[in-house]
Amino acid sequence: MAGRPDEGPAFQQPYGGDSAWAQELLDQLRPAGRDLRRLVDWLARTVNAAVCLQDGRGDLLAGEPLPLDSAVVADVFAGRVSAASLDDGVRHVRLVGIRHPGSGQAAGAVLAVARPEPFDRRGTEILGHTVAVLELLLGQRESAESARRLRRATADLRLAILQLLMVEDTVSARRVAAGLWPGLLEQDSARVYVLEDAAVERDRLADACVAATDGRALVVRCPAVDEHVIVVGPSAEVGERLRALIADRSGTFLGGSPRQRLALTATAYGQAVTALAVARFQPDRYAVYAARTRPAQLMDPAALRAWAAAVLRPLDALPHHVRAELLATTRLGLEFTAVSAAKVLGVSRNTVRARMDRVAALLGADLSRLPVRALAHAALNTEAAHGPYDLSGGAAGPPVRTRLTELLGTSALRSWAEGLLGRLDEDGRDLRGTLCAWAGADAHAERAAQALGVHAQTVREHVRAAEAVLERRLTAGGTDLYEVVLAHLVTGELPVPDLGVTAGTGAANPDQPDSAVQW
Template identity: 80%
Template sequence: MRAQSYDDGGDGVWAQQLLAQLRPAGRDLGRLVTWLARSTRATVCLQDAHGSLLAGERLPLDASLVADVTAGRVAAAALEDGERHVRLVGIRRPGPGPAAGAVLAVARPAPFDRHTAEILKHTAGVVELLLRERELAESGRRLQRVTADLRLAILQLLMVEDTVSARRVAAGLWPGLLEQDTARVYVVETSPVERDRLAEVCTDATGGRALVVRCPAMDGHVIVVGPSSEVGERLRSLVAARPGTFLGGSPRQRLALTATAYGQAVTALAVARFRPERSAVYATRTRPARLMDPAALCAWAAGVLRPLDRLPHHVRAELLATTGLGLEFTAVSAAKVLGVSRNTVRARMDRFAALLGADLSRLTVRAVAHLALNTEAAHGPCGPGGPPAHPPAGGELTDLLGTRALRSWADGLLGRLEEDGRDLRTTLRAWIAADAHAERAAQTLGVHAQTVREHVRAAEPVLERRLMAGGTDLYEAVLAHLVVGELPVPELDMANHGQSDSPVHG
């Protein structure tokens, strides 16, 4: 398209073209500078106050003159440089003071007449508007990032039971958000590309009544901590209206048990994927711990965890929270959720294991440790009035697992596997005994490792539990095998129980 000027009656044309640069679809500095170059038959350079090119083509400019314009000592300048006629215009930055945030330079072989000078003047005004819009947008993005980082920091403090610090951080931005002592944790799942938009929708839907965090471990997950029951209702309505979105929620838990509630929400999310409403709350199905004598279970858990009691409270809470997440998920995922390195997670779990004399590489030991941690999470630590000493933990656990109700539960659960002609029960038992290593289990059974994996996956819908992913569901299956005597009850090494701080495993 031929550039028009005042001389050919194009006054209104260039003005309309310039105004079009302010339309939402046309706001682009590069496009605007290209239009200016074409309209004035010139070379145009837009650079910031530091000399970085923002749009157009780089021009050789007088450094002292550019410095005067940038500092605001002159608003604009004109000079003739050999065969070039150059105009420089300072683009003011928002705020007090005359300093310019950018410099618009235009060079052309012909002198600047009144018409081209008028185009340059008005274009400079539009450039200023677009630069201010860009700065505001960038400021908004920075504010969003800082806010997201603060939300994540609050969640990570809750994960390690530091509710005092979490409340202190939250009070400045979201007064009253964590005033209650209890909350529910929800995990909303969508595709990774839709996650950011989902987080915004969750924030709007909960209206400041919940802590909304983009999960640092799973790209498609949004974590929501909601003290109010209204939060769950709003999230369910949101999920119902958005196909491909799923919701898992925990029962109400103390804020100090946020890590436990998070694991429960993830478990519920797995169930939600198979429900038409695409949402589920952590199942209230019979748990093996509910079938044990509460007082005896608490005393046993206190005995198992007693080596940690001499540690400072914050260190003890840190070890428990980290190990709890590490047993429920992978070390990498736990590290992302807690905001630490995977080596830190492993070091804390090694320290926990050393204090308890527990070999966490063994699946049965992990299941027992998980039971002890969940018992304390549900009932709180045993106070000073608790039993002063305990016999070996393995013996106590054998007694706990020997109730008639628990035996009935375990027989019923594992008995479901016998209806399948592939002998899933034998495969599952061998796989657990091999610490969930399909290759080792395959060697024991004399089959291919892929057959072991297929049998374990086939057992999942029969037992209504996730097994390959690990966590609570798998540990319940392990406990069922211990109850019926198909696997030996592990005994923890009590040699380290009298030491306040055993060395970390390498």
Template identity: 90%
Template structure:
């Protein structure tokens, strides 16, 4: 056994004046030629040998696996030997430890070269310089891999923070964010933005968002939509920088929410997605969610909160953290598909369905029915926006005295509902009748078509035609669709489900995967 043949990395004058192999070895350092397999193959040809490069655990990195003395290989890999020479009478073997870039004597890889002739000075010199070059390439690869692991860990951490915000756990989200991004979530409010580009460009877009916002925003690759990047930005400067970024990327679109409380990040996300759809028709490819009259704003605040509290009161017997988890999951499941809600939360689809089924059972609500989903959505959003209701207050509009029919029966609500649905009356295709039948059929085009005596495709076309008239997304489900359902409830075109009365409705064990059935 001998010491390492490549002590000192500087190139010496090649033995015998043979400069050809040295020039070929230097070619391996070119950016296009930095490949372990290519270098090992070159070494095998140049010294007329069989060559094997394996990692410190015995995994083959390049070349062809050779029969080797495992004890000697272990000594070289552990750094107890820097190199070794073996001769079994048939072949001559050299083992060289390729040092790991980190601290310690252990080798990151072991280079084995076997040939029938003894190693002359030329072969030894080539082997030594090749080992040095392999050390450089392995170090470069390890650095690149470490960088990828760090970026992946950082991306996973950003996603975890977003998931905590989505379930309204702002305390934990701030605690997690404080270590890497101090002050990022100190404010109680923020805007949510969604950027869209081709899926193949998503990673570059996310990196560009991180650079543009300079640590002033939470940038997350959307776990549900491959083309989307989600940005949570507390400051107005974030919007300006994202708009500047989009201006330089002709195939990128940007949608933003109004400022929302951090606990309403899920609501803000839905608003940003809605604005993103509008941005495709804007010359600057940017849109903010348009403020418009919401039905909840036309209801008596105290009565609305009391009604919502009555609807959700069966859940008050649960431990606080369990109740919060169930409600946050159900809000997302009602706003998006159960599949996408699961991706956003980082749980399985079955977990989302199980949590929603439990809520449905406790509320006595059949969430397969679209009107019931719309009413449950209104109750959940009311509590999310205003916090838990104080039952001891005894204020007018307390839970015992308020029903949904009373909230929807005011002149303000009826006027809003008639104004919204009345936009459809001018279309000669009778879009209003189609939409009424479609919502009554729980958004099933086929069932609505049977009632109307038309083809299901006609129903779908009419529903899509109603979207720009109402300025709301209907086929995607979520807040826009539920507002249209509430309008039908207010005008009396759909019966009002009263979730505030125990025993009305039953939970459906076959919870649908999507927010609306199609």
């Protein structure tokens, strides 16, 4: 301190009155200015030096690459020295370890500053304060990265649980969920909801669903559709909370399934997607899958189960876990595209196709044919809904033997089919004929157009019109389409196919379809 005798104490301005850099450095801590590259560039300009910031692997975080003594750098990183000064006769180099809480003695990064003139007091002071700011920014960055990794790991765990439910492995799904969400899957049944918003809003929507359900539901970013969030909610309260959530989000839609067993999560998911299509046209942007008469409800339950078991019997010689995996994959592959099924299951589309091809070969089924896919879908869903059926009869008595034509030939089923397809007759266009030709052509508009002698675009327009009349999704495939195909089989407008069953007797094995299936 110095001053004239007639004055009070006077404080000298530090560094010759140059304190502008302090304010500039302070600006680097403002929320809008927290950027490592920006800070390092500022340091380079302020001390007239080349600056390099690198991490422990030697990767450049900011600045420009500098030739450095690797041994000295290693010492700084390891914490054996906190800083080092080097002078090779051409440049003066300062190396400083950047640490942050939790890093221990080792440095999280090393800052190297090189310039032709020696470091004066001003340069040394600026460098020291900049290191302190870098420690704050790197610590904040590491905390943000840790939080991101935790969110990603949690999201991956939720997806893994959903994928286990999709393949009916409820035991493993409960075991995985128990660690983070105790009691979440204790109930044997749940509802599945699908929410839709713009893809750029999906992450915020998923976070909002997690907050709204408060640990009472499994929230998953759909791996197949970028705009969708899937929620599995055992509690009825979950649906109420999701409806309240979308009420404040004008661009969000919600579709829900009825309560289903956890083993039928894949079925419930398909129902929720169907309800979502309806929700887009509802004032409150919400819909629940409508319970309507299903063809399976109009068939004799025991006869239907016996037929389905006989169709699937060639797979019975497979190990249980292999059989379950093949059937679960095939059910999803029939309900959705192979690409979507692969994303939901977390496998490649080639894996999905390979599994479906294996099932098709064992069943002797040509799954490229739409009527065959419809029957295979019916058999798979029957077993999924009711469990395995003992074809030997066991203690319950002799086994039931039923021809498919008998199953499809009941008066109740024919009345249902005629009522469904009869809606198309009220349209002035020949929607019914076009739809039949399109289904017979395995949903190929061009082939159907050739058979009808019309343009392919006319076929597509008629099919879309039929969707509105029948209130079913047809072009997207899945349950709605298979029911319409089944209606055509019942009325005789399409021939009833087989699944490769041959006549004769003999023991069942994975390579020989069982003769108990009668057509």
